Amino acid sequence: MPPSKAVPADIxxxxxxGFNLYKSPEMLPTPFGDPFxxxxxxxxxxxxxxxxxxxxxxxxxxxxxKAEDQRKILQDGASFSSYRxxxxxxxxxxxxxxxxxLDPPEHGKYRSLLNPLLSPARMAAMEPFVTAKATELIEGxxxxxxxxxxxxxxxxxxxxxxxxxxxxxxxxxLMEFVGWANxxxxxxxxxxxxxxxxxxxFLDGLIAxxxxxxxxDFVSFLVTAKLEGRNLTxxxxxxxxxxxxxxxxxxxATAIGLDLYYLAxxxxxxxxxRDHPDLxxxxxxxxxxxFPSVTPIRTATRDMELQGCPIRKGDLVSCxxxxxxxxxxxFPDPNRIDFAREDNRHVAFSYGPHRCxxxxxxxxxxxxxxxxxxxxxxxFRIKPGTAPITFGGFVFGVENLVLDWS
Amino acid sequence: xxxxxxxxxxxxxARCWSLAPELFHLDEGGYIEPxxxxxxAGQEQIASRAVRxxxxxxxxxxxx
Numbered sequence: 001m002p003p004s005k006a007v008p009a010d011i012x013x014x015x016x017x018g019f020n021l022y023k024s025p026e027m028l029p030t031p032f033g034d035p036f037x038x039x040x041x042x043x044x045x046x047x048x049x050x051x052x053x054x055x056x057x058x059x060x061x062x063x064x065x066k067a068e069d070q071r072k073i074l075q076d077g078a079s080f081s082s083y084r085x086x087x088x089x090x091x092x093x094x095x096x097x098x099x100x101x102l103d104p105p106e107h108g109k110y111r112s113l114l115n116p117l118l119s120p121a122r123m124a125a126m127e128p129f130v131t132a133k134a135t136e137l138i139e140g141x142x143x144x145x146x147x148x149x150x151x152x153x154x155x156x157x158x159x160x161x162x163x164x165x166x167x168x169x170x171x172x173x174l175m176e177f178v179g180w181a182n183x184x185x186x187x188x189x190x191x192x193x194x195x196x197x198x199x200x201x202f203l204d205g206l207i208a209x210x211x212x213x214x215x216x217d218f219v220s221f222l223v224t225a226k227l228e229g230r231n232l233t234x235x236x237x238x239x240x241x242x243x244x245x246x247x248x249x250x251x252x253a254t255a256i257g258l259d260l261y262y263l264a265x266x267x268x269x270x271x272x273x274r275d276h277p278d279l280x281x282x283x284x285x286x287x288x289x290x291f292p293s294v295t296p297i298r299t300a301t302r303d304m305e306l307q308g309c310p311i312r313k314g315d316l317v318s319c320x321x322x323x324x325x326x327x328x329x330x331f332p333d334p335n336r337i338d339f340a341r342e343d344n345r346h347v348a349f350s351y352g353p354h355r356c357x358x359x360x361x362x363x364x365x366x367x368x369x370x371x372x373x374x375x376x377x378x379x380f381r382i383k384p385g386t387a388p389i390t391f392g393g394f395v396f397g398v399e400n401l402v403l404d405w406s
Numbered sequence: 407x408x409x410x411x412x413x414x415x416x417x418x419x420a421r422c423w424s425l426a427p428e429l430f431h432l433d434e435g436g437y438i439e440p441x442x443x444x445x446x447a448g449q450e451q452i453a454s455r456a457v458r459x460x461x462x463x464x465x466x467x468x469x470x
Binding site for chain 2: 071111115119121352360
C-alpha cells in the first residue's frame with residue numbers, strides 16, 4: 001500500500017500493511033460473508049503491521065496478529081495504556097469508562113469492588129431469569145410463525161432484558177435501549193453523540209433515584225459501595241454504569257447471532273448438538289473462539305520494538321481477538337470448528353487485567369440461549385430469498401439474520 | 407502431580423474451575439485461591455486439561 005497522508009512519517013513503509021478492520025472488502029457489510037476467515041488469513045503475513053485509518057474514528061494502529069504477542073501486550077498495563085475515552089469523547093468530555101479505560105493500579109481497586117457482583121458463583125443466580133426470558137421469547141416466535149429475524153426478535157431482546165434485570169429495571173424501554181446501543185456502537189459521529197447523551201441522561205436519572213431510595217439492584221450497590229473508605233462520586237457511578245450499558249447490550253447479542261448464523265449454514269453441526277446436548281457448553285466456548293467480536297486497543301506508553309516494528313510512545317496498538325483465536329501456534333487446526341476442542345484458552349474475553357467483567361454472565365446467557373433454542377426450534381436454515389449481512393469493524397457482527405424452521 | 411498457581415497472572419477467566427470445580431477453588435471475586443494444588447490420583451487428566459485451558463498461562467503442572 002502506498003504511504004498516504006494518514007500515515008505518520010516515522011512509520012517505515014515496509015511496516016505498512018494492506019489490511020484494514022473497517023475498509024478491507026471482507027470487513028464491509030457482506031451478504032453471506034465470513035469476516036473471520038478473512039482475518040484468519042493475516043497469519044499468512046507479518047505478525048505486526050501498521051494499518052492506516054483502522055479505528056472507528058479513522059486513526060491508524062499497529063495490528064498485532066499473534067496470540068502470544070497479544071497476551072504480552074494485554075497483560076502489560078504499564079507499557080500499554082487502556083485510557084482512550086471512547087465514550088466521553090462523543091460528548092466532548094474527558095473521563096474514563098470505569099474500569100475499562102483505567103490502568104493498573106487504579107484499575108484493580110474498581111475491579112475488586114465489582115468482581116464479586118459478576119463472579120461465576122453469583123451469575124448462577126441469574127440463570128432462572130435468563131432461562132425464563134429465553135423461553136418466553138422463543139415461544140413467542142413459535143406462536144407467530146416459522147421464521148424470525150434473530151437479532152431484533154431474539155438476540156437483542158434477550159441480552160437487553162438480562163441487562164435490565166441486572167440493573168433492576170423493568171423491560172418496558174427495551175427496544176429503546178437496543179436503539180441507543182446500536183447508535184453508539186455502529187453509527188456515525190452525530191448519532192453516537194446523540195445516543196451518548198441519551199444514555200447519560202437516563203443513567204444520571206437512575207443514579208439520582210437510587211441515591212434517594214436504594215433497592216437491591218446494581219446501581220443501588222454502586223451508590224452505597226465504599227471504595228477505600230469513601231462513597232463513589234456521581235461521576236464514578238455513571239462511568240461504571242456506562243460500561244455495563246455498552247458491554248452488556250451488543251456483544252452477547254452479537255455472539256448469539258454469529259453462533260446461530262454458523263449453525264443455520266451448517267445443518268450437520270446442528271444435528272451434532274441435537275444428538276449430544278451435553279456438547280453445548282464446549283460448543284459455546286468453541287464458537288466464542290471461532291467468532292469473537294471485539295478488538296481491544298491500547299496506547300503505547302513508551303517507545304519499543306515489536307516483531308521488528310518500531311512502536312512509538314502514543315501509537316495505538318490493536319489486538320483483534322479474531323486473529324489470536326485463529327493463531328495456528330495457539331490452536332491446532334484453528335479454522336476447524338471442533339465442539340470438543342481441548343486446550344481452548346481462547347481470547348474472546350481478552351487477556352490480562354481487563355478480562356471481560358461480564359464474561360461469566362455472557363457465557364451463561366449464550367449456553368442458555370442456545371440450549372433453549374435447540375430444545376424448542378426444529379432444524380433451521382437461512383430463510384430462502386434472504387441474505388444475512390456480516391460486517392467487521394470495532395465489534396464484528398451479523399444483521400438481517402432471518403431463520404426459517406418450516 | 408501438583409498444579410503451581412501464579413495468582414499474579416490469574417485474571418478470573420475461571421476456565422480451570424469450569425472444567426474441574428473440585429480441584430480449583432475461586433475466591434469471592436472469581437479468581438483462583440493462592441497456593442499450589444495437589445492433584446489426587448485419578449484426576450491427573452482433568453487437571454492437565456484445566457491447566458492448558460488457562461488463557462493467561464497462570465497454571466503449570468509439576469511433579470510431587
